[in-house]
Amino acid sequence: MPAADRLEAIRAFNRFYTRRIGALNDTLLGSPYSLAESRLLWELAHHEHTTATELARTLELDAGYLSRLLRRLKDQGLIDSTRSPTDARQTQLSLTPAGRAAFAPLDQRSREQIGTWLTPLPEAHQQQLLQAMGTLQQLLGNEAPRQGHEPFLLRPHRAGDMGWVVSRHGALYAQEYRFDMRFEALVARLAADFIDRFDPTHETCWIAERDGQNIGSVFLVQARDETTHAPLPGVAQLRMLLVEPTARGLGLGQRLVQECERFARMAGYSRIVLWTNSLLSAARGIYQKAGYTMTASEPHHSFGHDLVGETWQKELT
Known part of the structure; x- marks a missing residue:
């Protein structure tokens, strides 16, 4: 396959998959949260204490954009921040009880979505x-x-x-x-x-x-x-x-x-x-x-x- 055709095949797959997972919607899976916000909730739910620096590196997000996302989630009472006990320049981030309550149904809907894809397929x-x-x-x-x-x-x-x-x-x-x-x-x-x-x-x-x-x-x-x-x-x-x-x-x-x-x-x-x-x-x-x-x-x-x-x-x- 010529190089140009390979590029177009990958771009076609990207268009298919972003539509399939609902990445083009304003919010994810009927929740109040965007895809980026939902991913942040997932990271915080699976890493008890992390920092904005670590999140930016893991998700490869612009620091300014990440800061705005975190501020919105914090304003909603979903994220708590505390000074790092080992580095005063860093702030540790974690989900509040409200944040975990918000993440749980989102996580369940994601599992159900994948289940609807897999169930019709033979083993x-x-x-x-x-x-x-x-x-x-x-x-x-x-x-x-x-x-x-x-x-x-x-x-x-x-x-x-x-x-x-x-x-x-x-x-x-x-x-x-x-x-x-x-x-x-x-x-x-x-x-x-x-x-x-x-x-x-x-x-x-x-x-x-x-x-x-x-x-x-x-x-x-x-x-x-x-x-x-x-x-x-x-x-x-x-x-x-x-x-x-x-x-x-x-x-x-x-x-x-x-x-x-x-x-x-x-x-x-x-x-x-x-x-x-x-x-x-x-x-x-x-x-x-x-x-x-x-x-x-x-x-x-x-x-x-x-x-x-x-x-x-x-x-x-």
């Missing part, structure tokens, strides 16, 4: 839509690959990926740590559970590609009680982080963990937990650098070896 089309949106965000996001930077692409899972995840875990852990085939069986059960329980609003899988070949993976799922398998509210679990030996040293493992945290925050989780073994020093280094702390460890005999299992977690507040 295969929903998965196709989510994968396409994930690819769009990955390629055009703030951390998108650029020439001379990340030599890989992250994408959502698709048919055939679970078999690859199981196979490569089994082969690599046998080669590098001499784990027996019971480890591969465990990964197969986890992958099957992921597919059987998959909830795209609260769970995700990222597959890393380079030159069309899979080179890494990671999963973020709803954490569950080990005995009852009941969901643990507000807790996500990071699983099956894998980086192929040929892709190590590229920062891929760190990037996969960052993507899990980004998704967890968007999904409303307050904590991420993970389980690993003490001999996985490279993975442990990634978790520690990302701000995870070890909360428990215990010896166990698994996969043909005496090991020390470790539980790590990160609070997202």
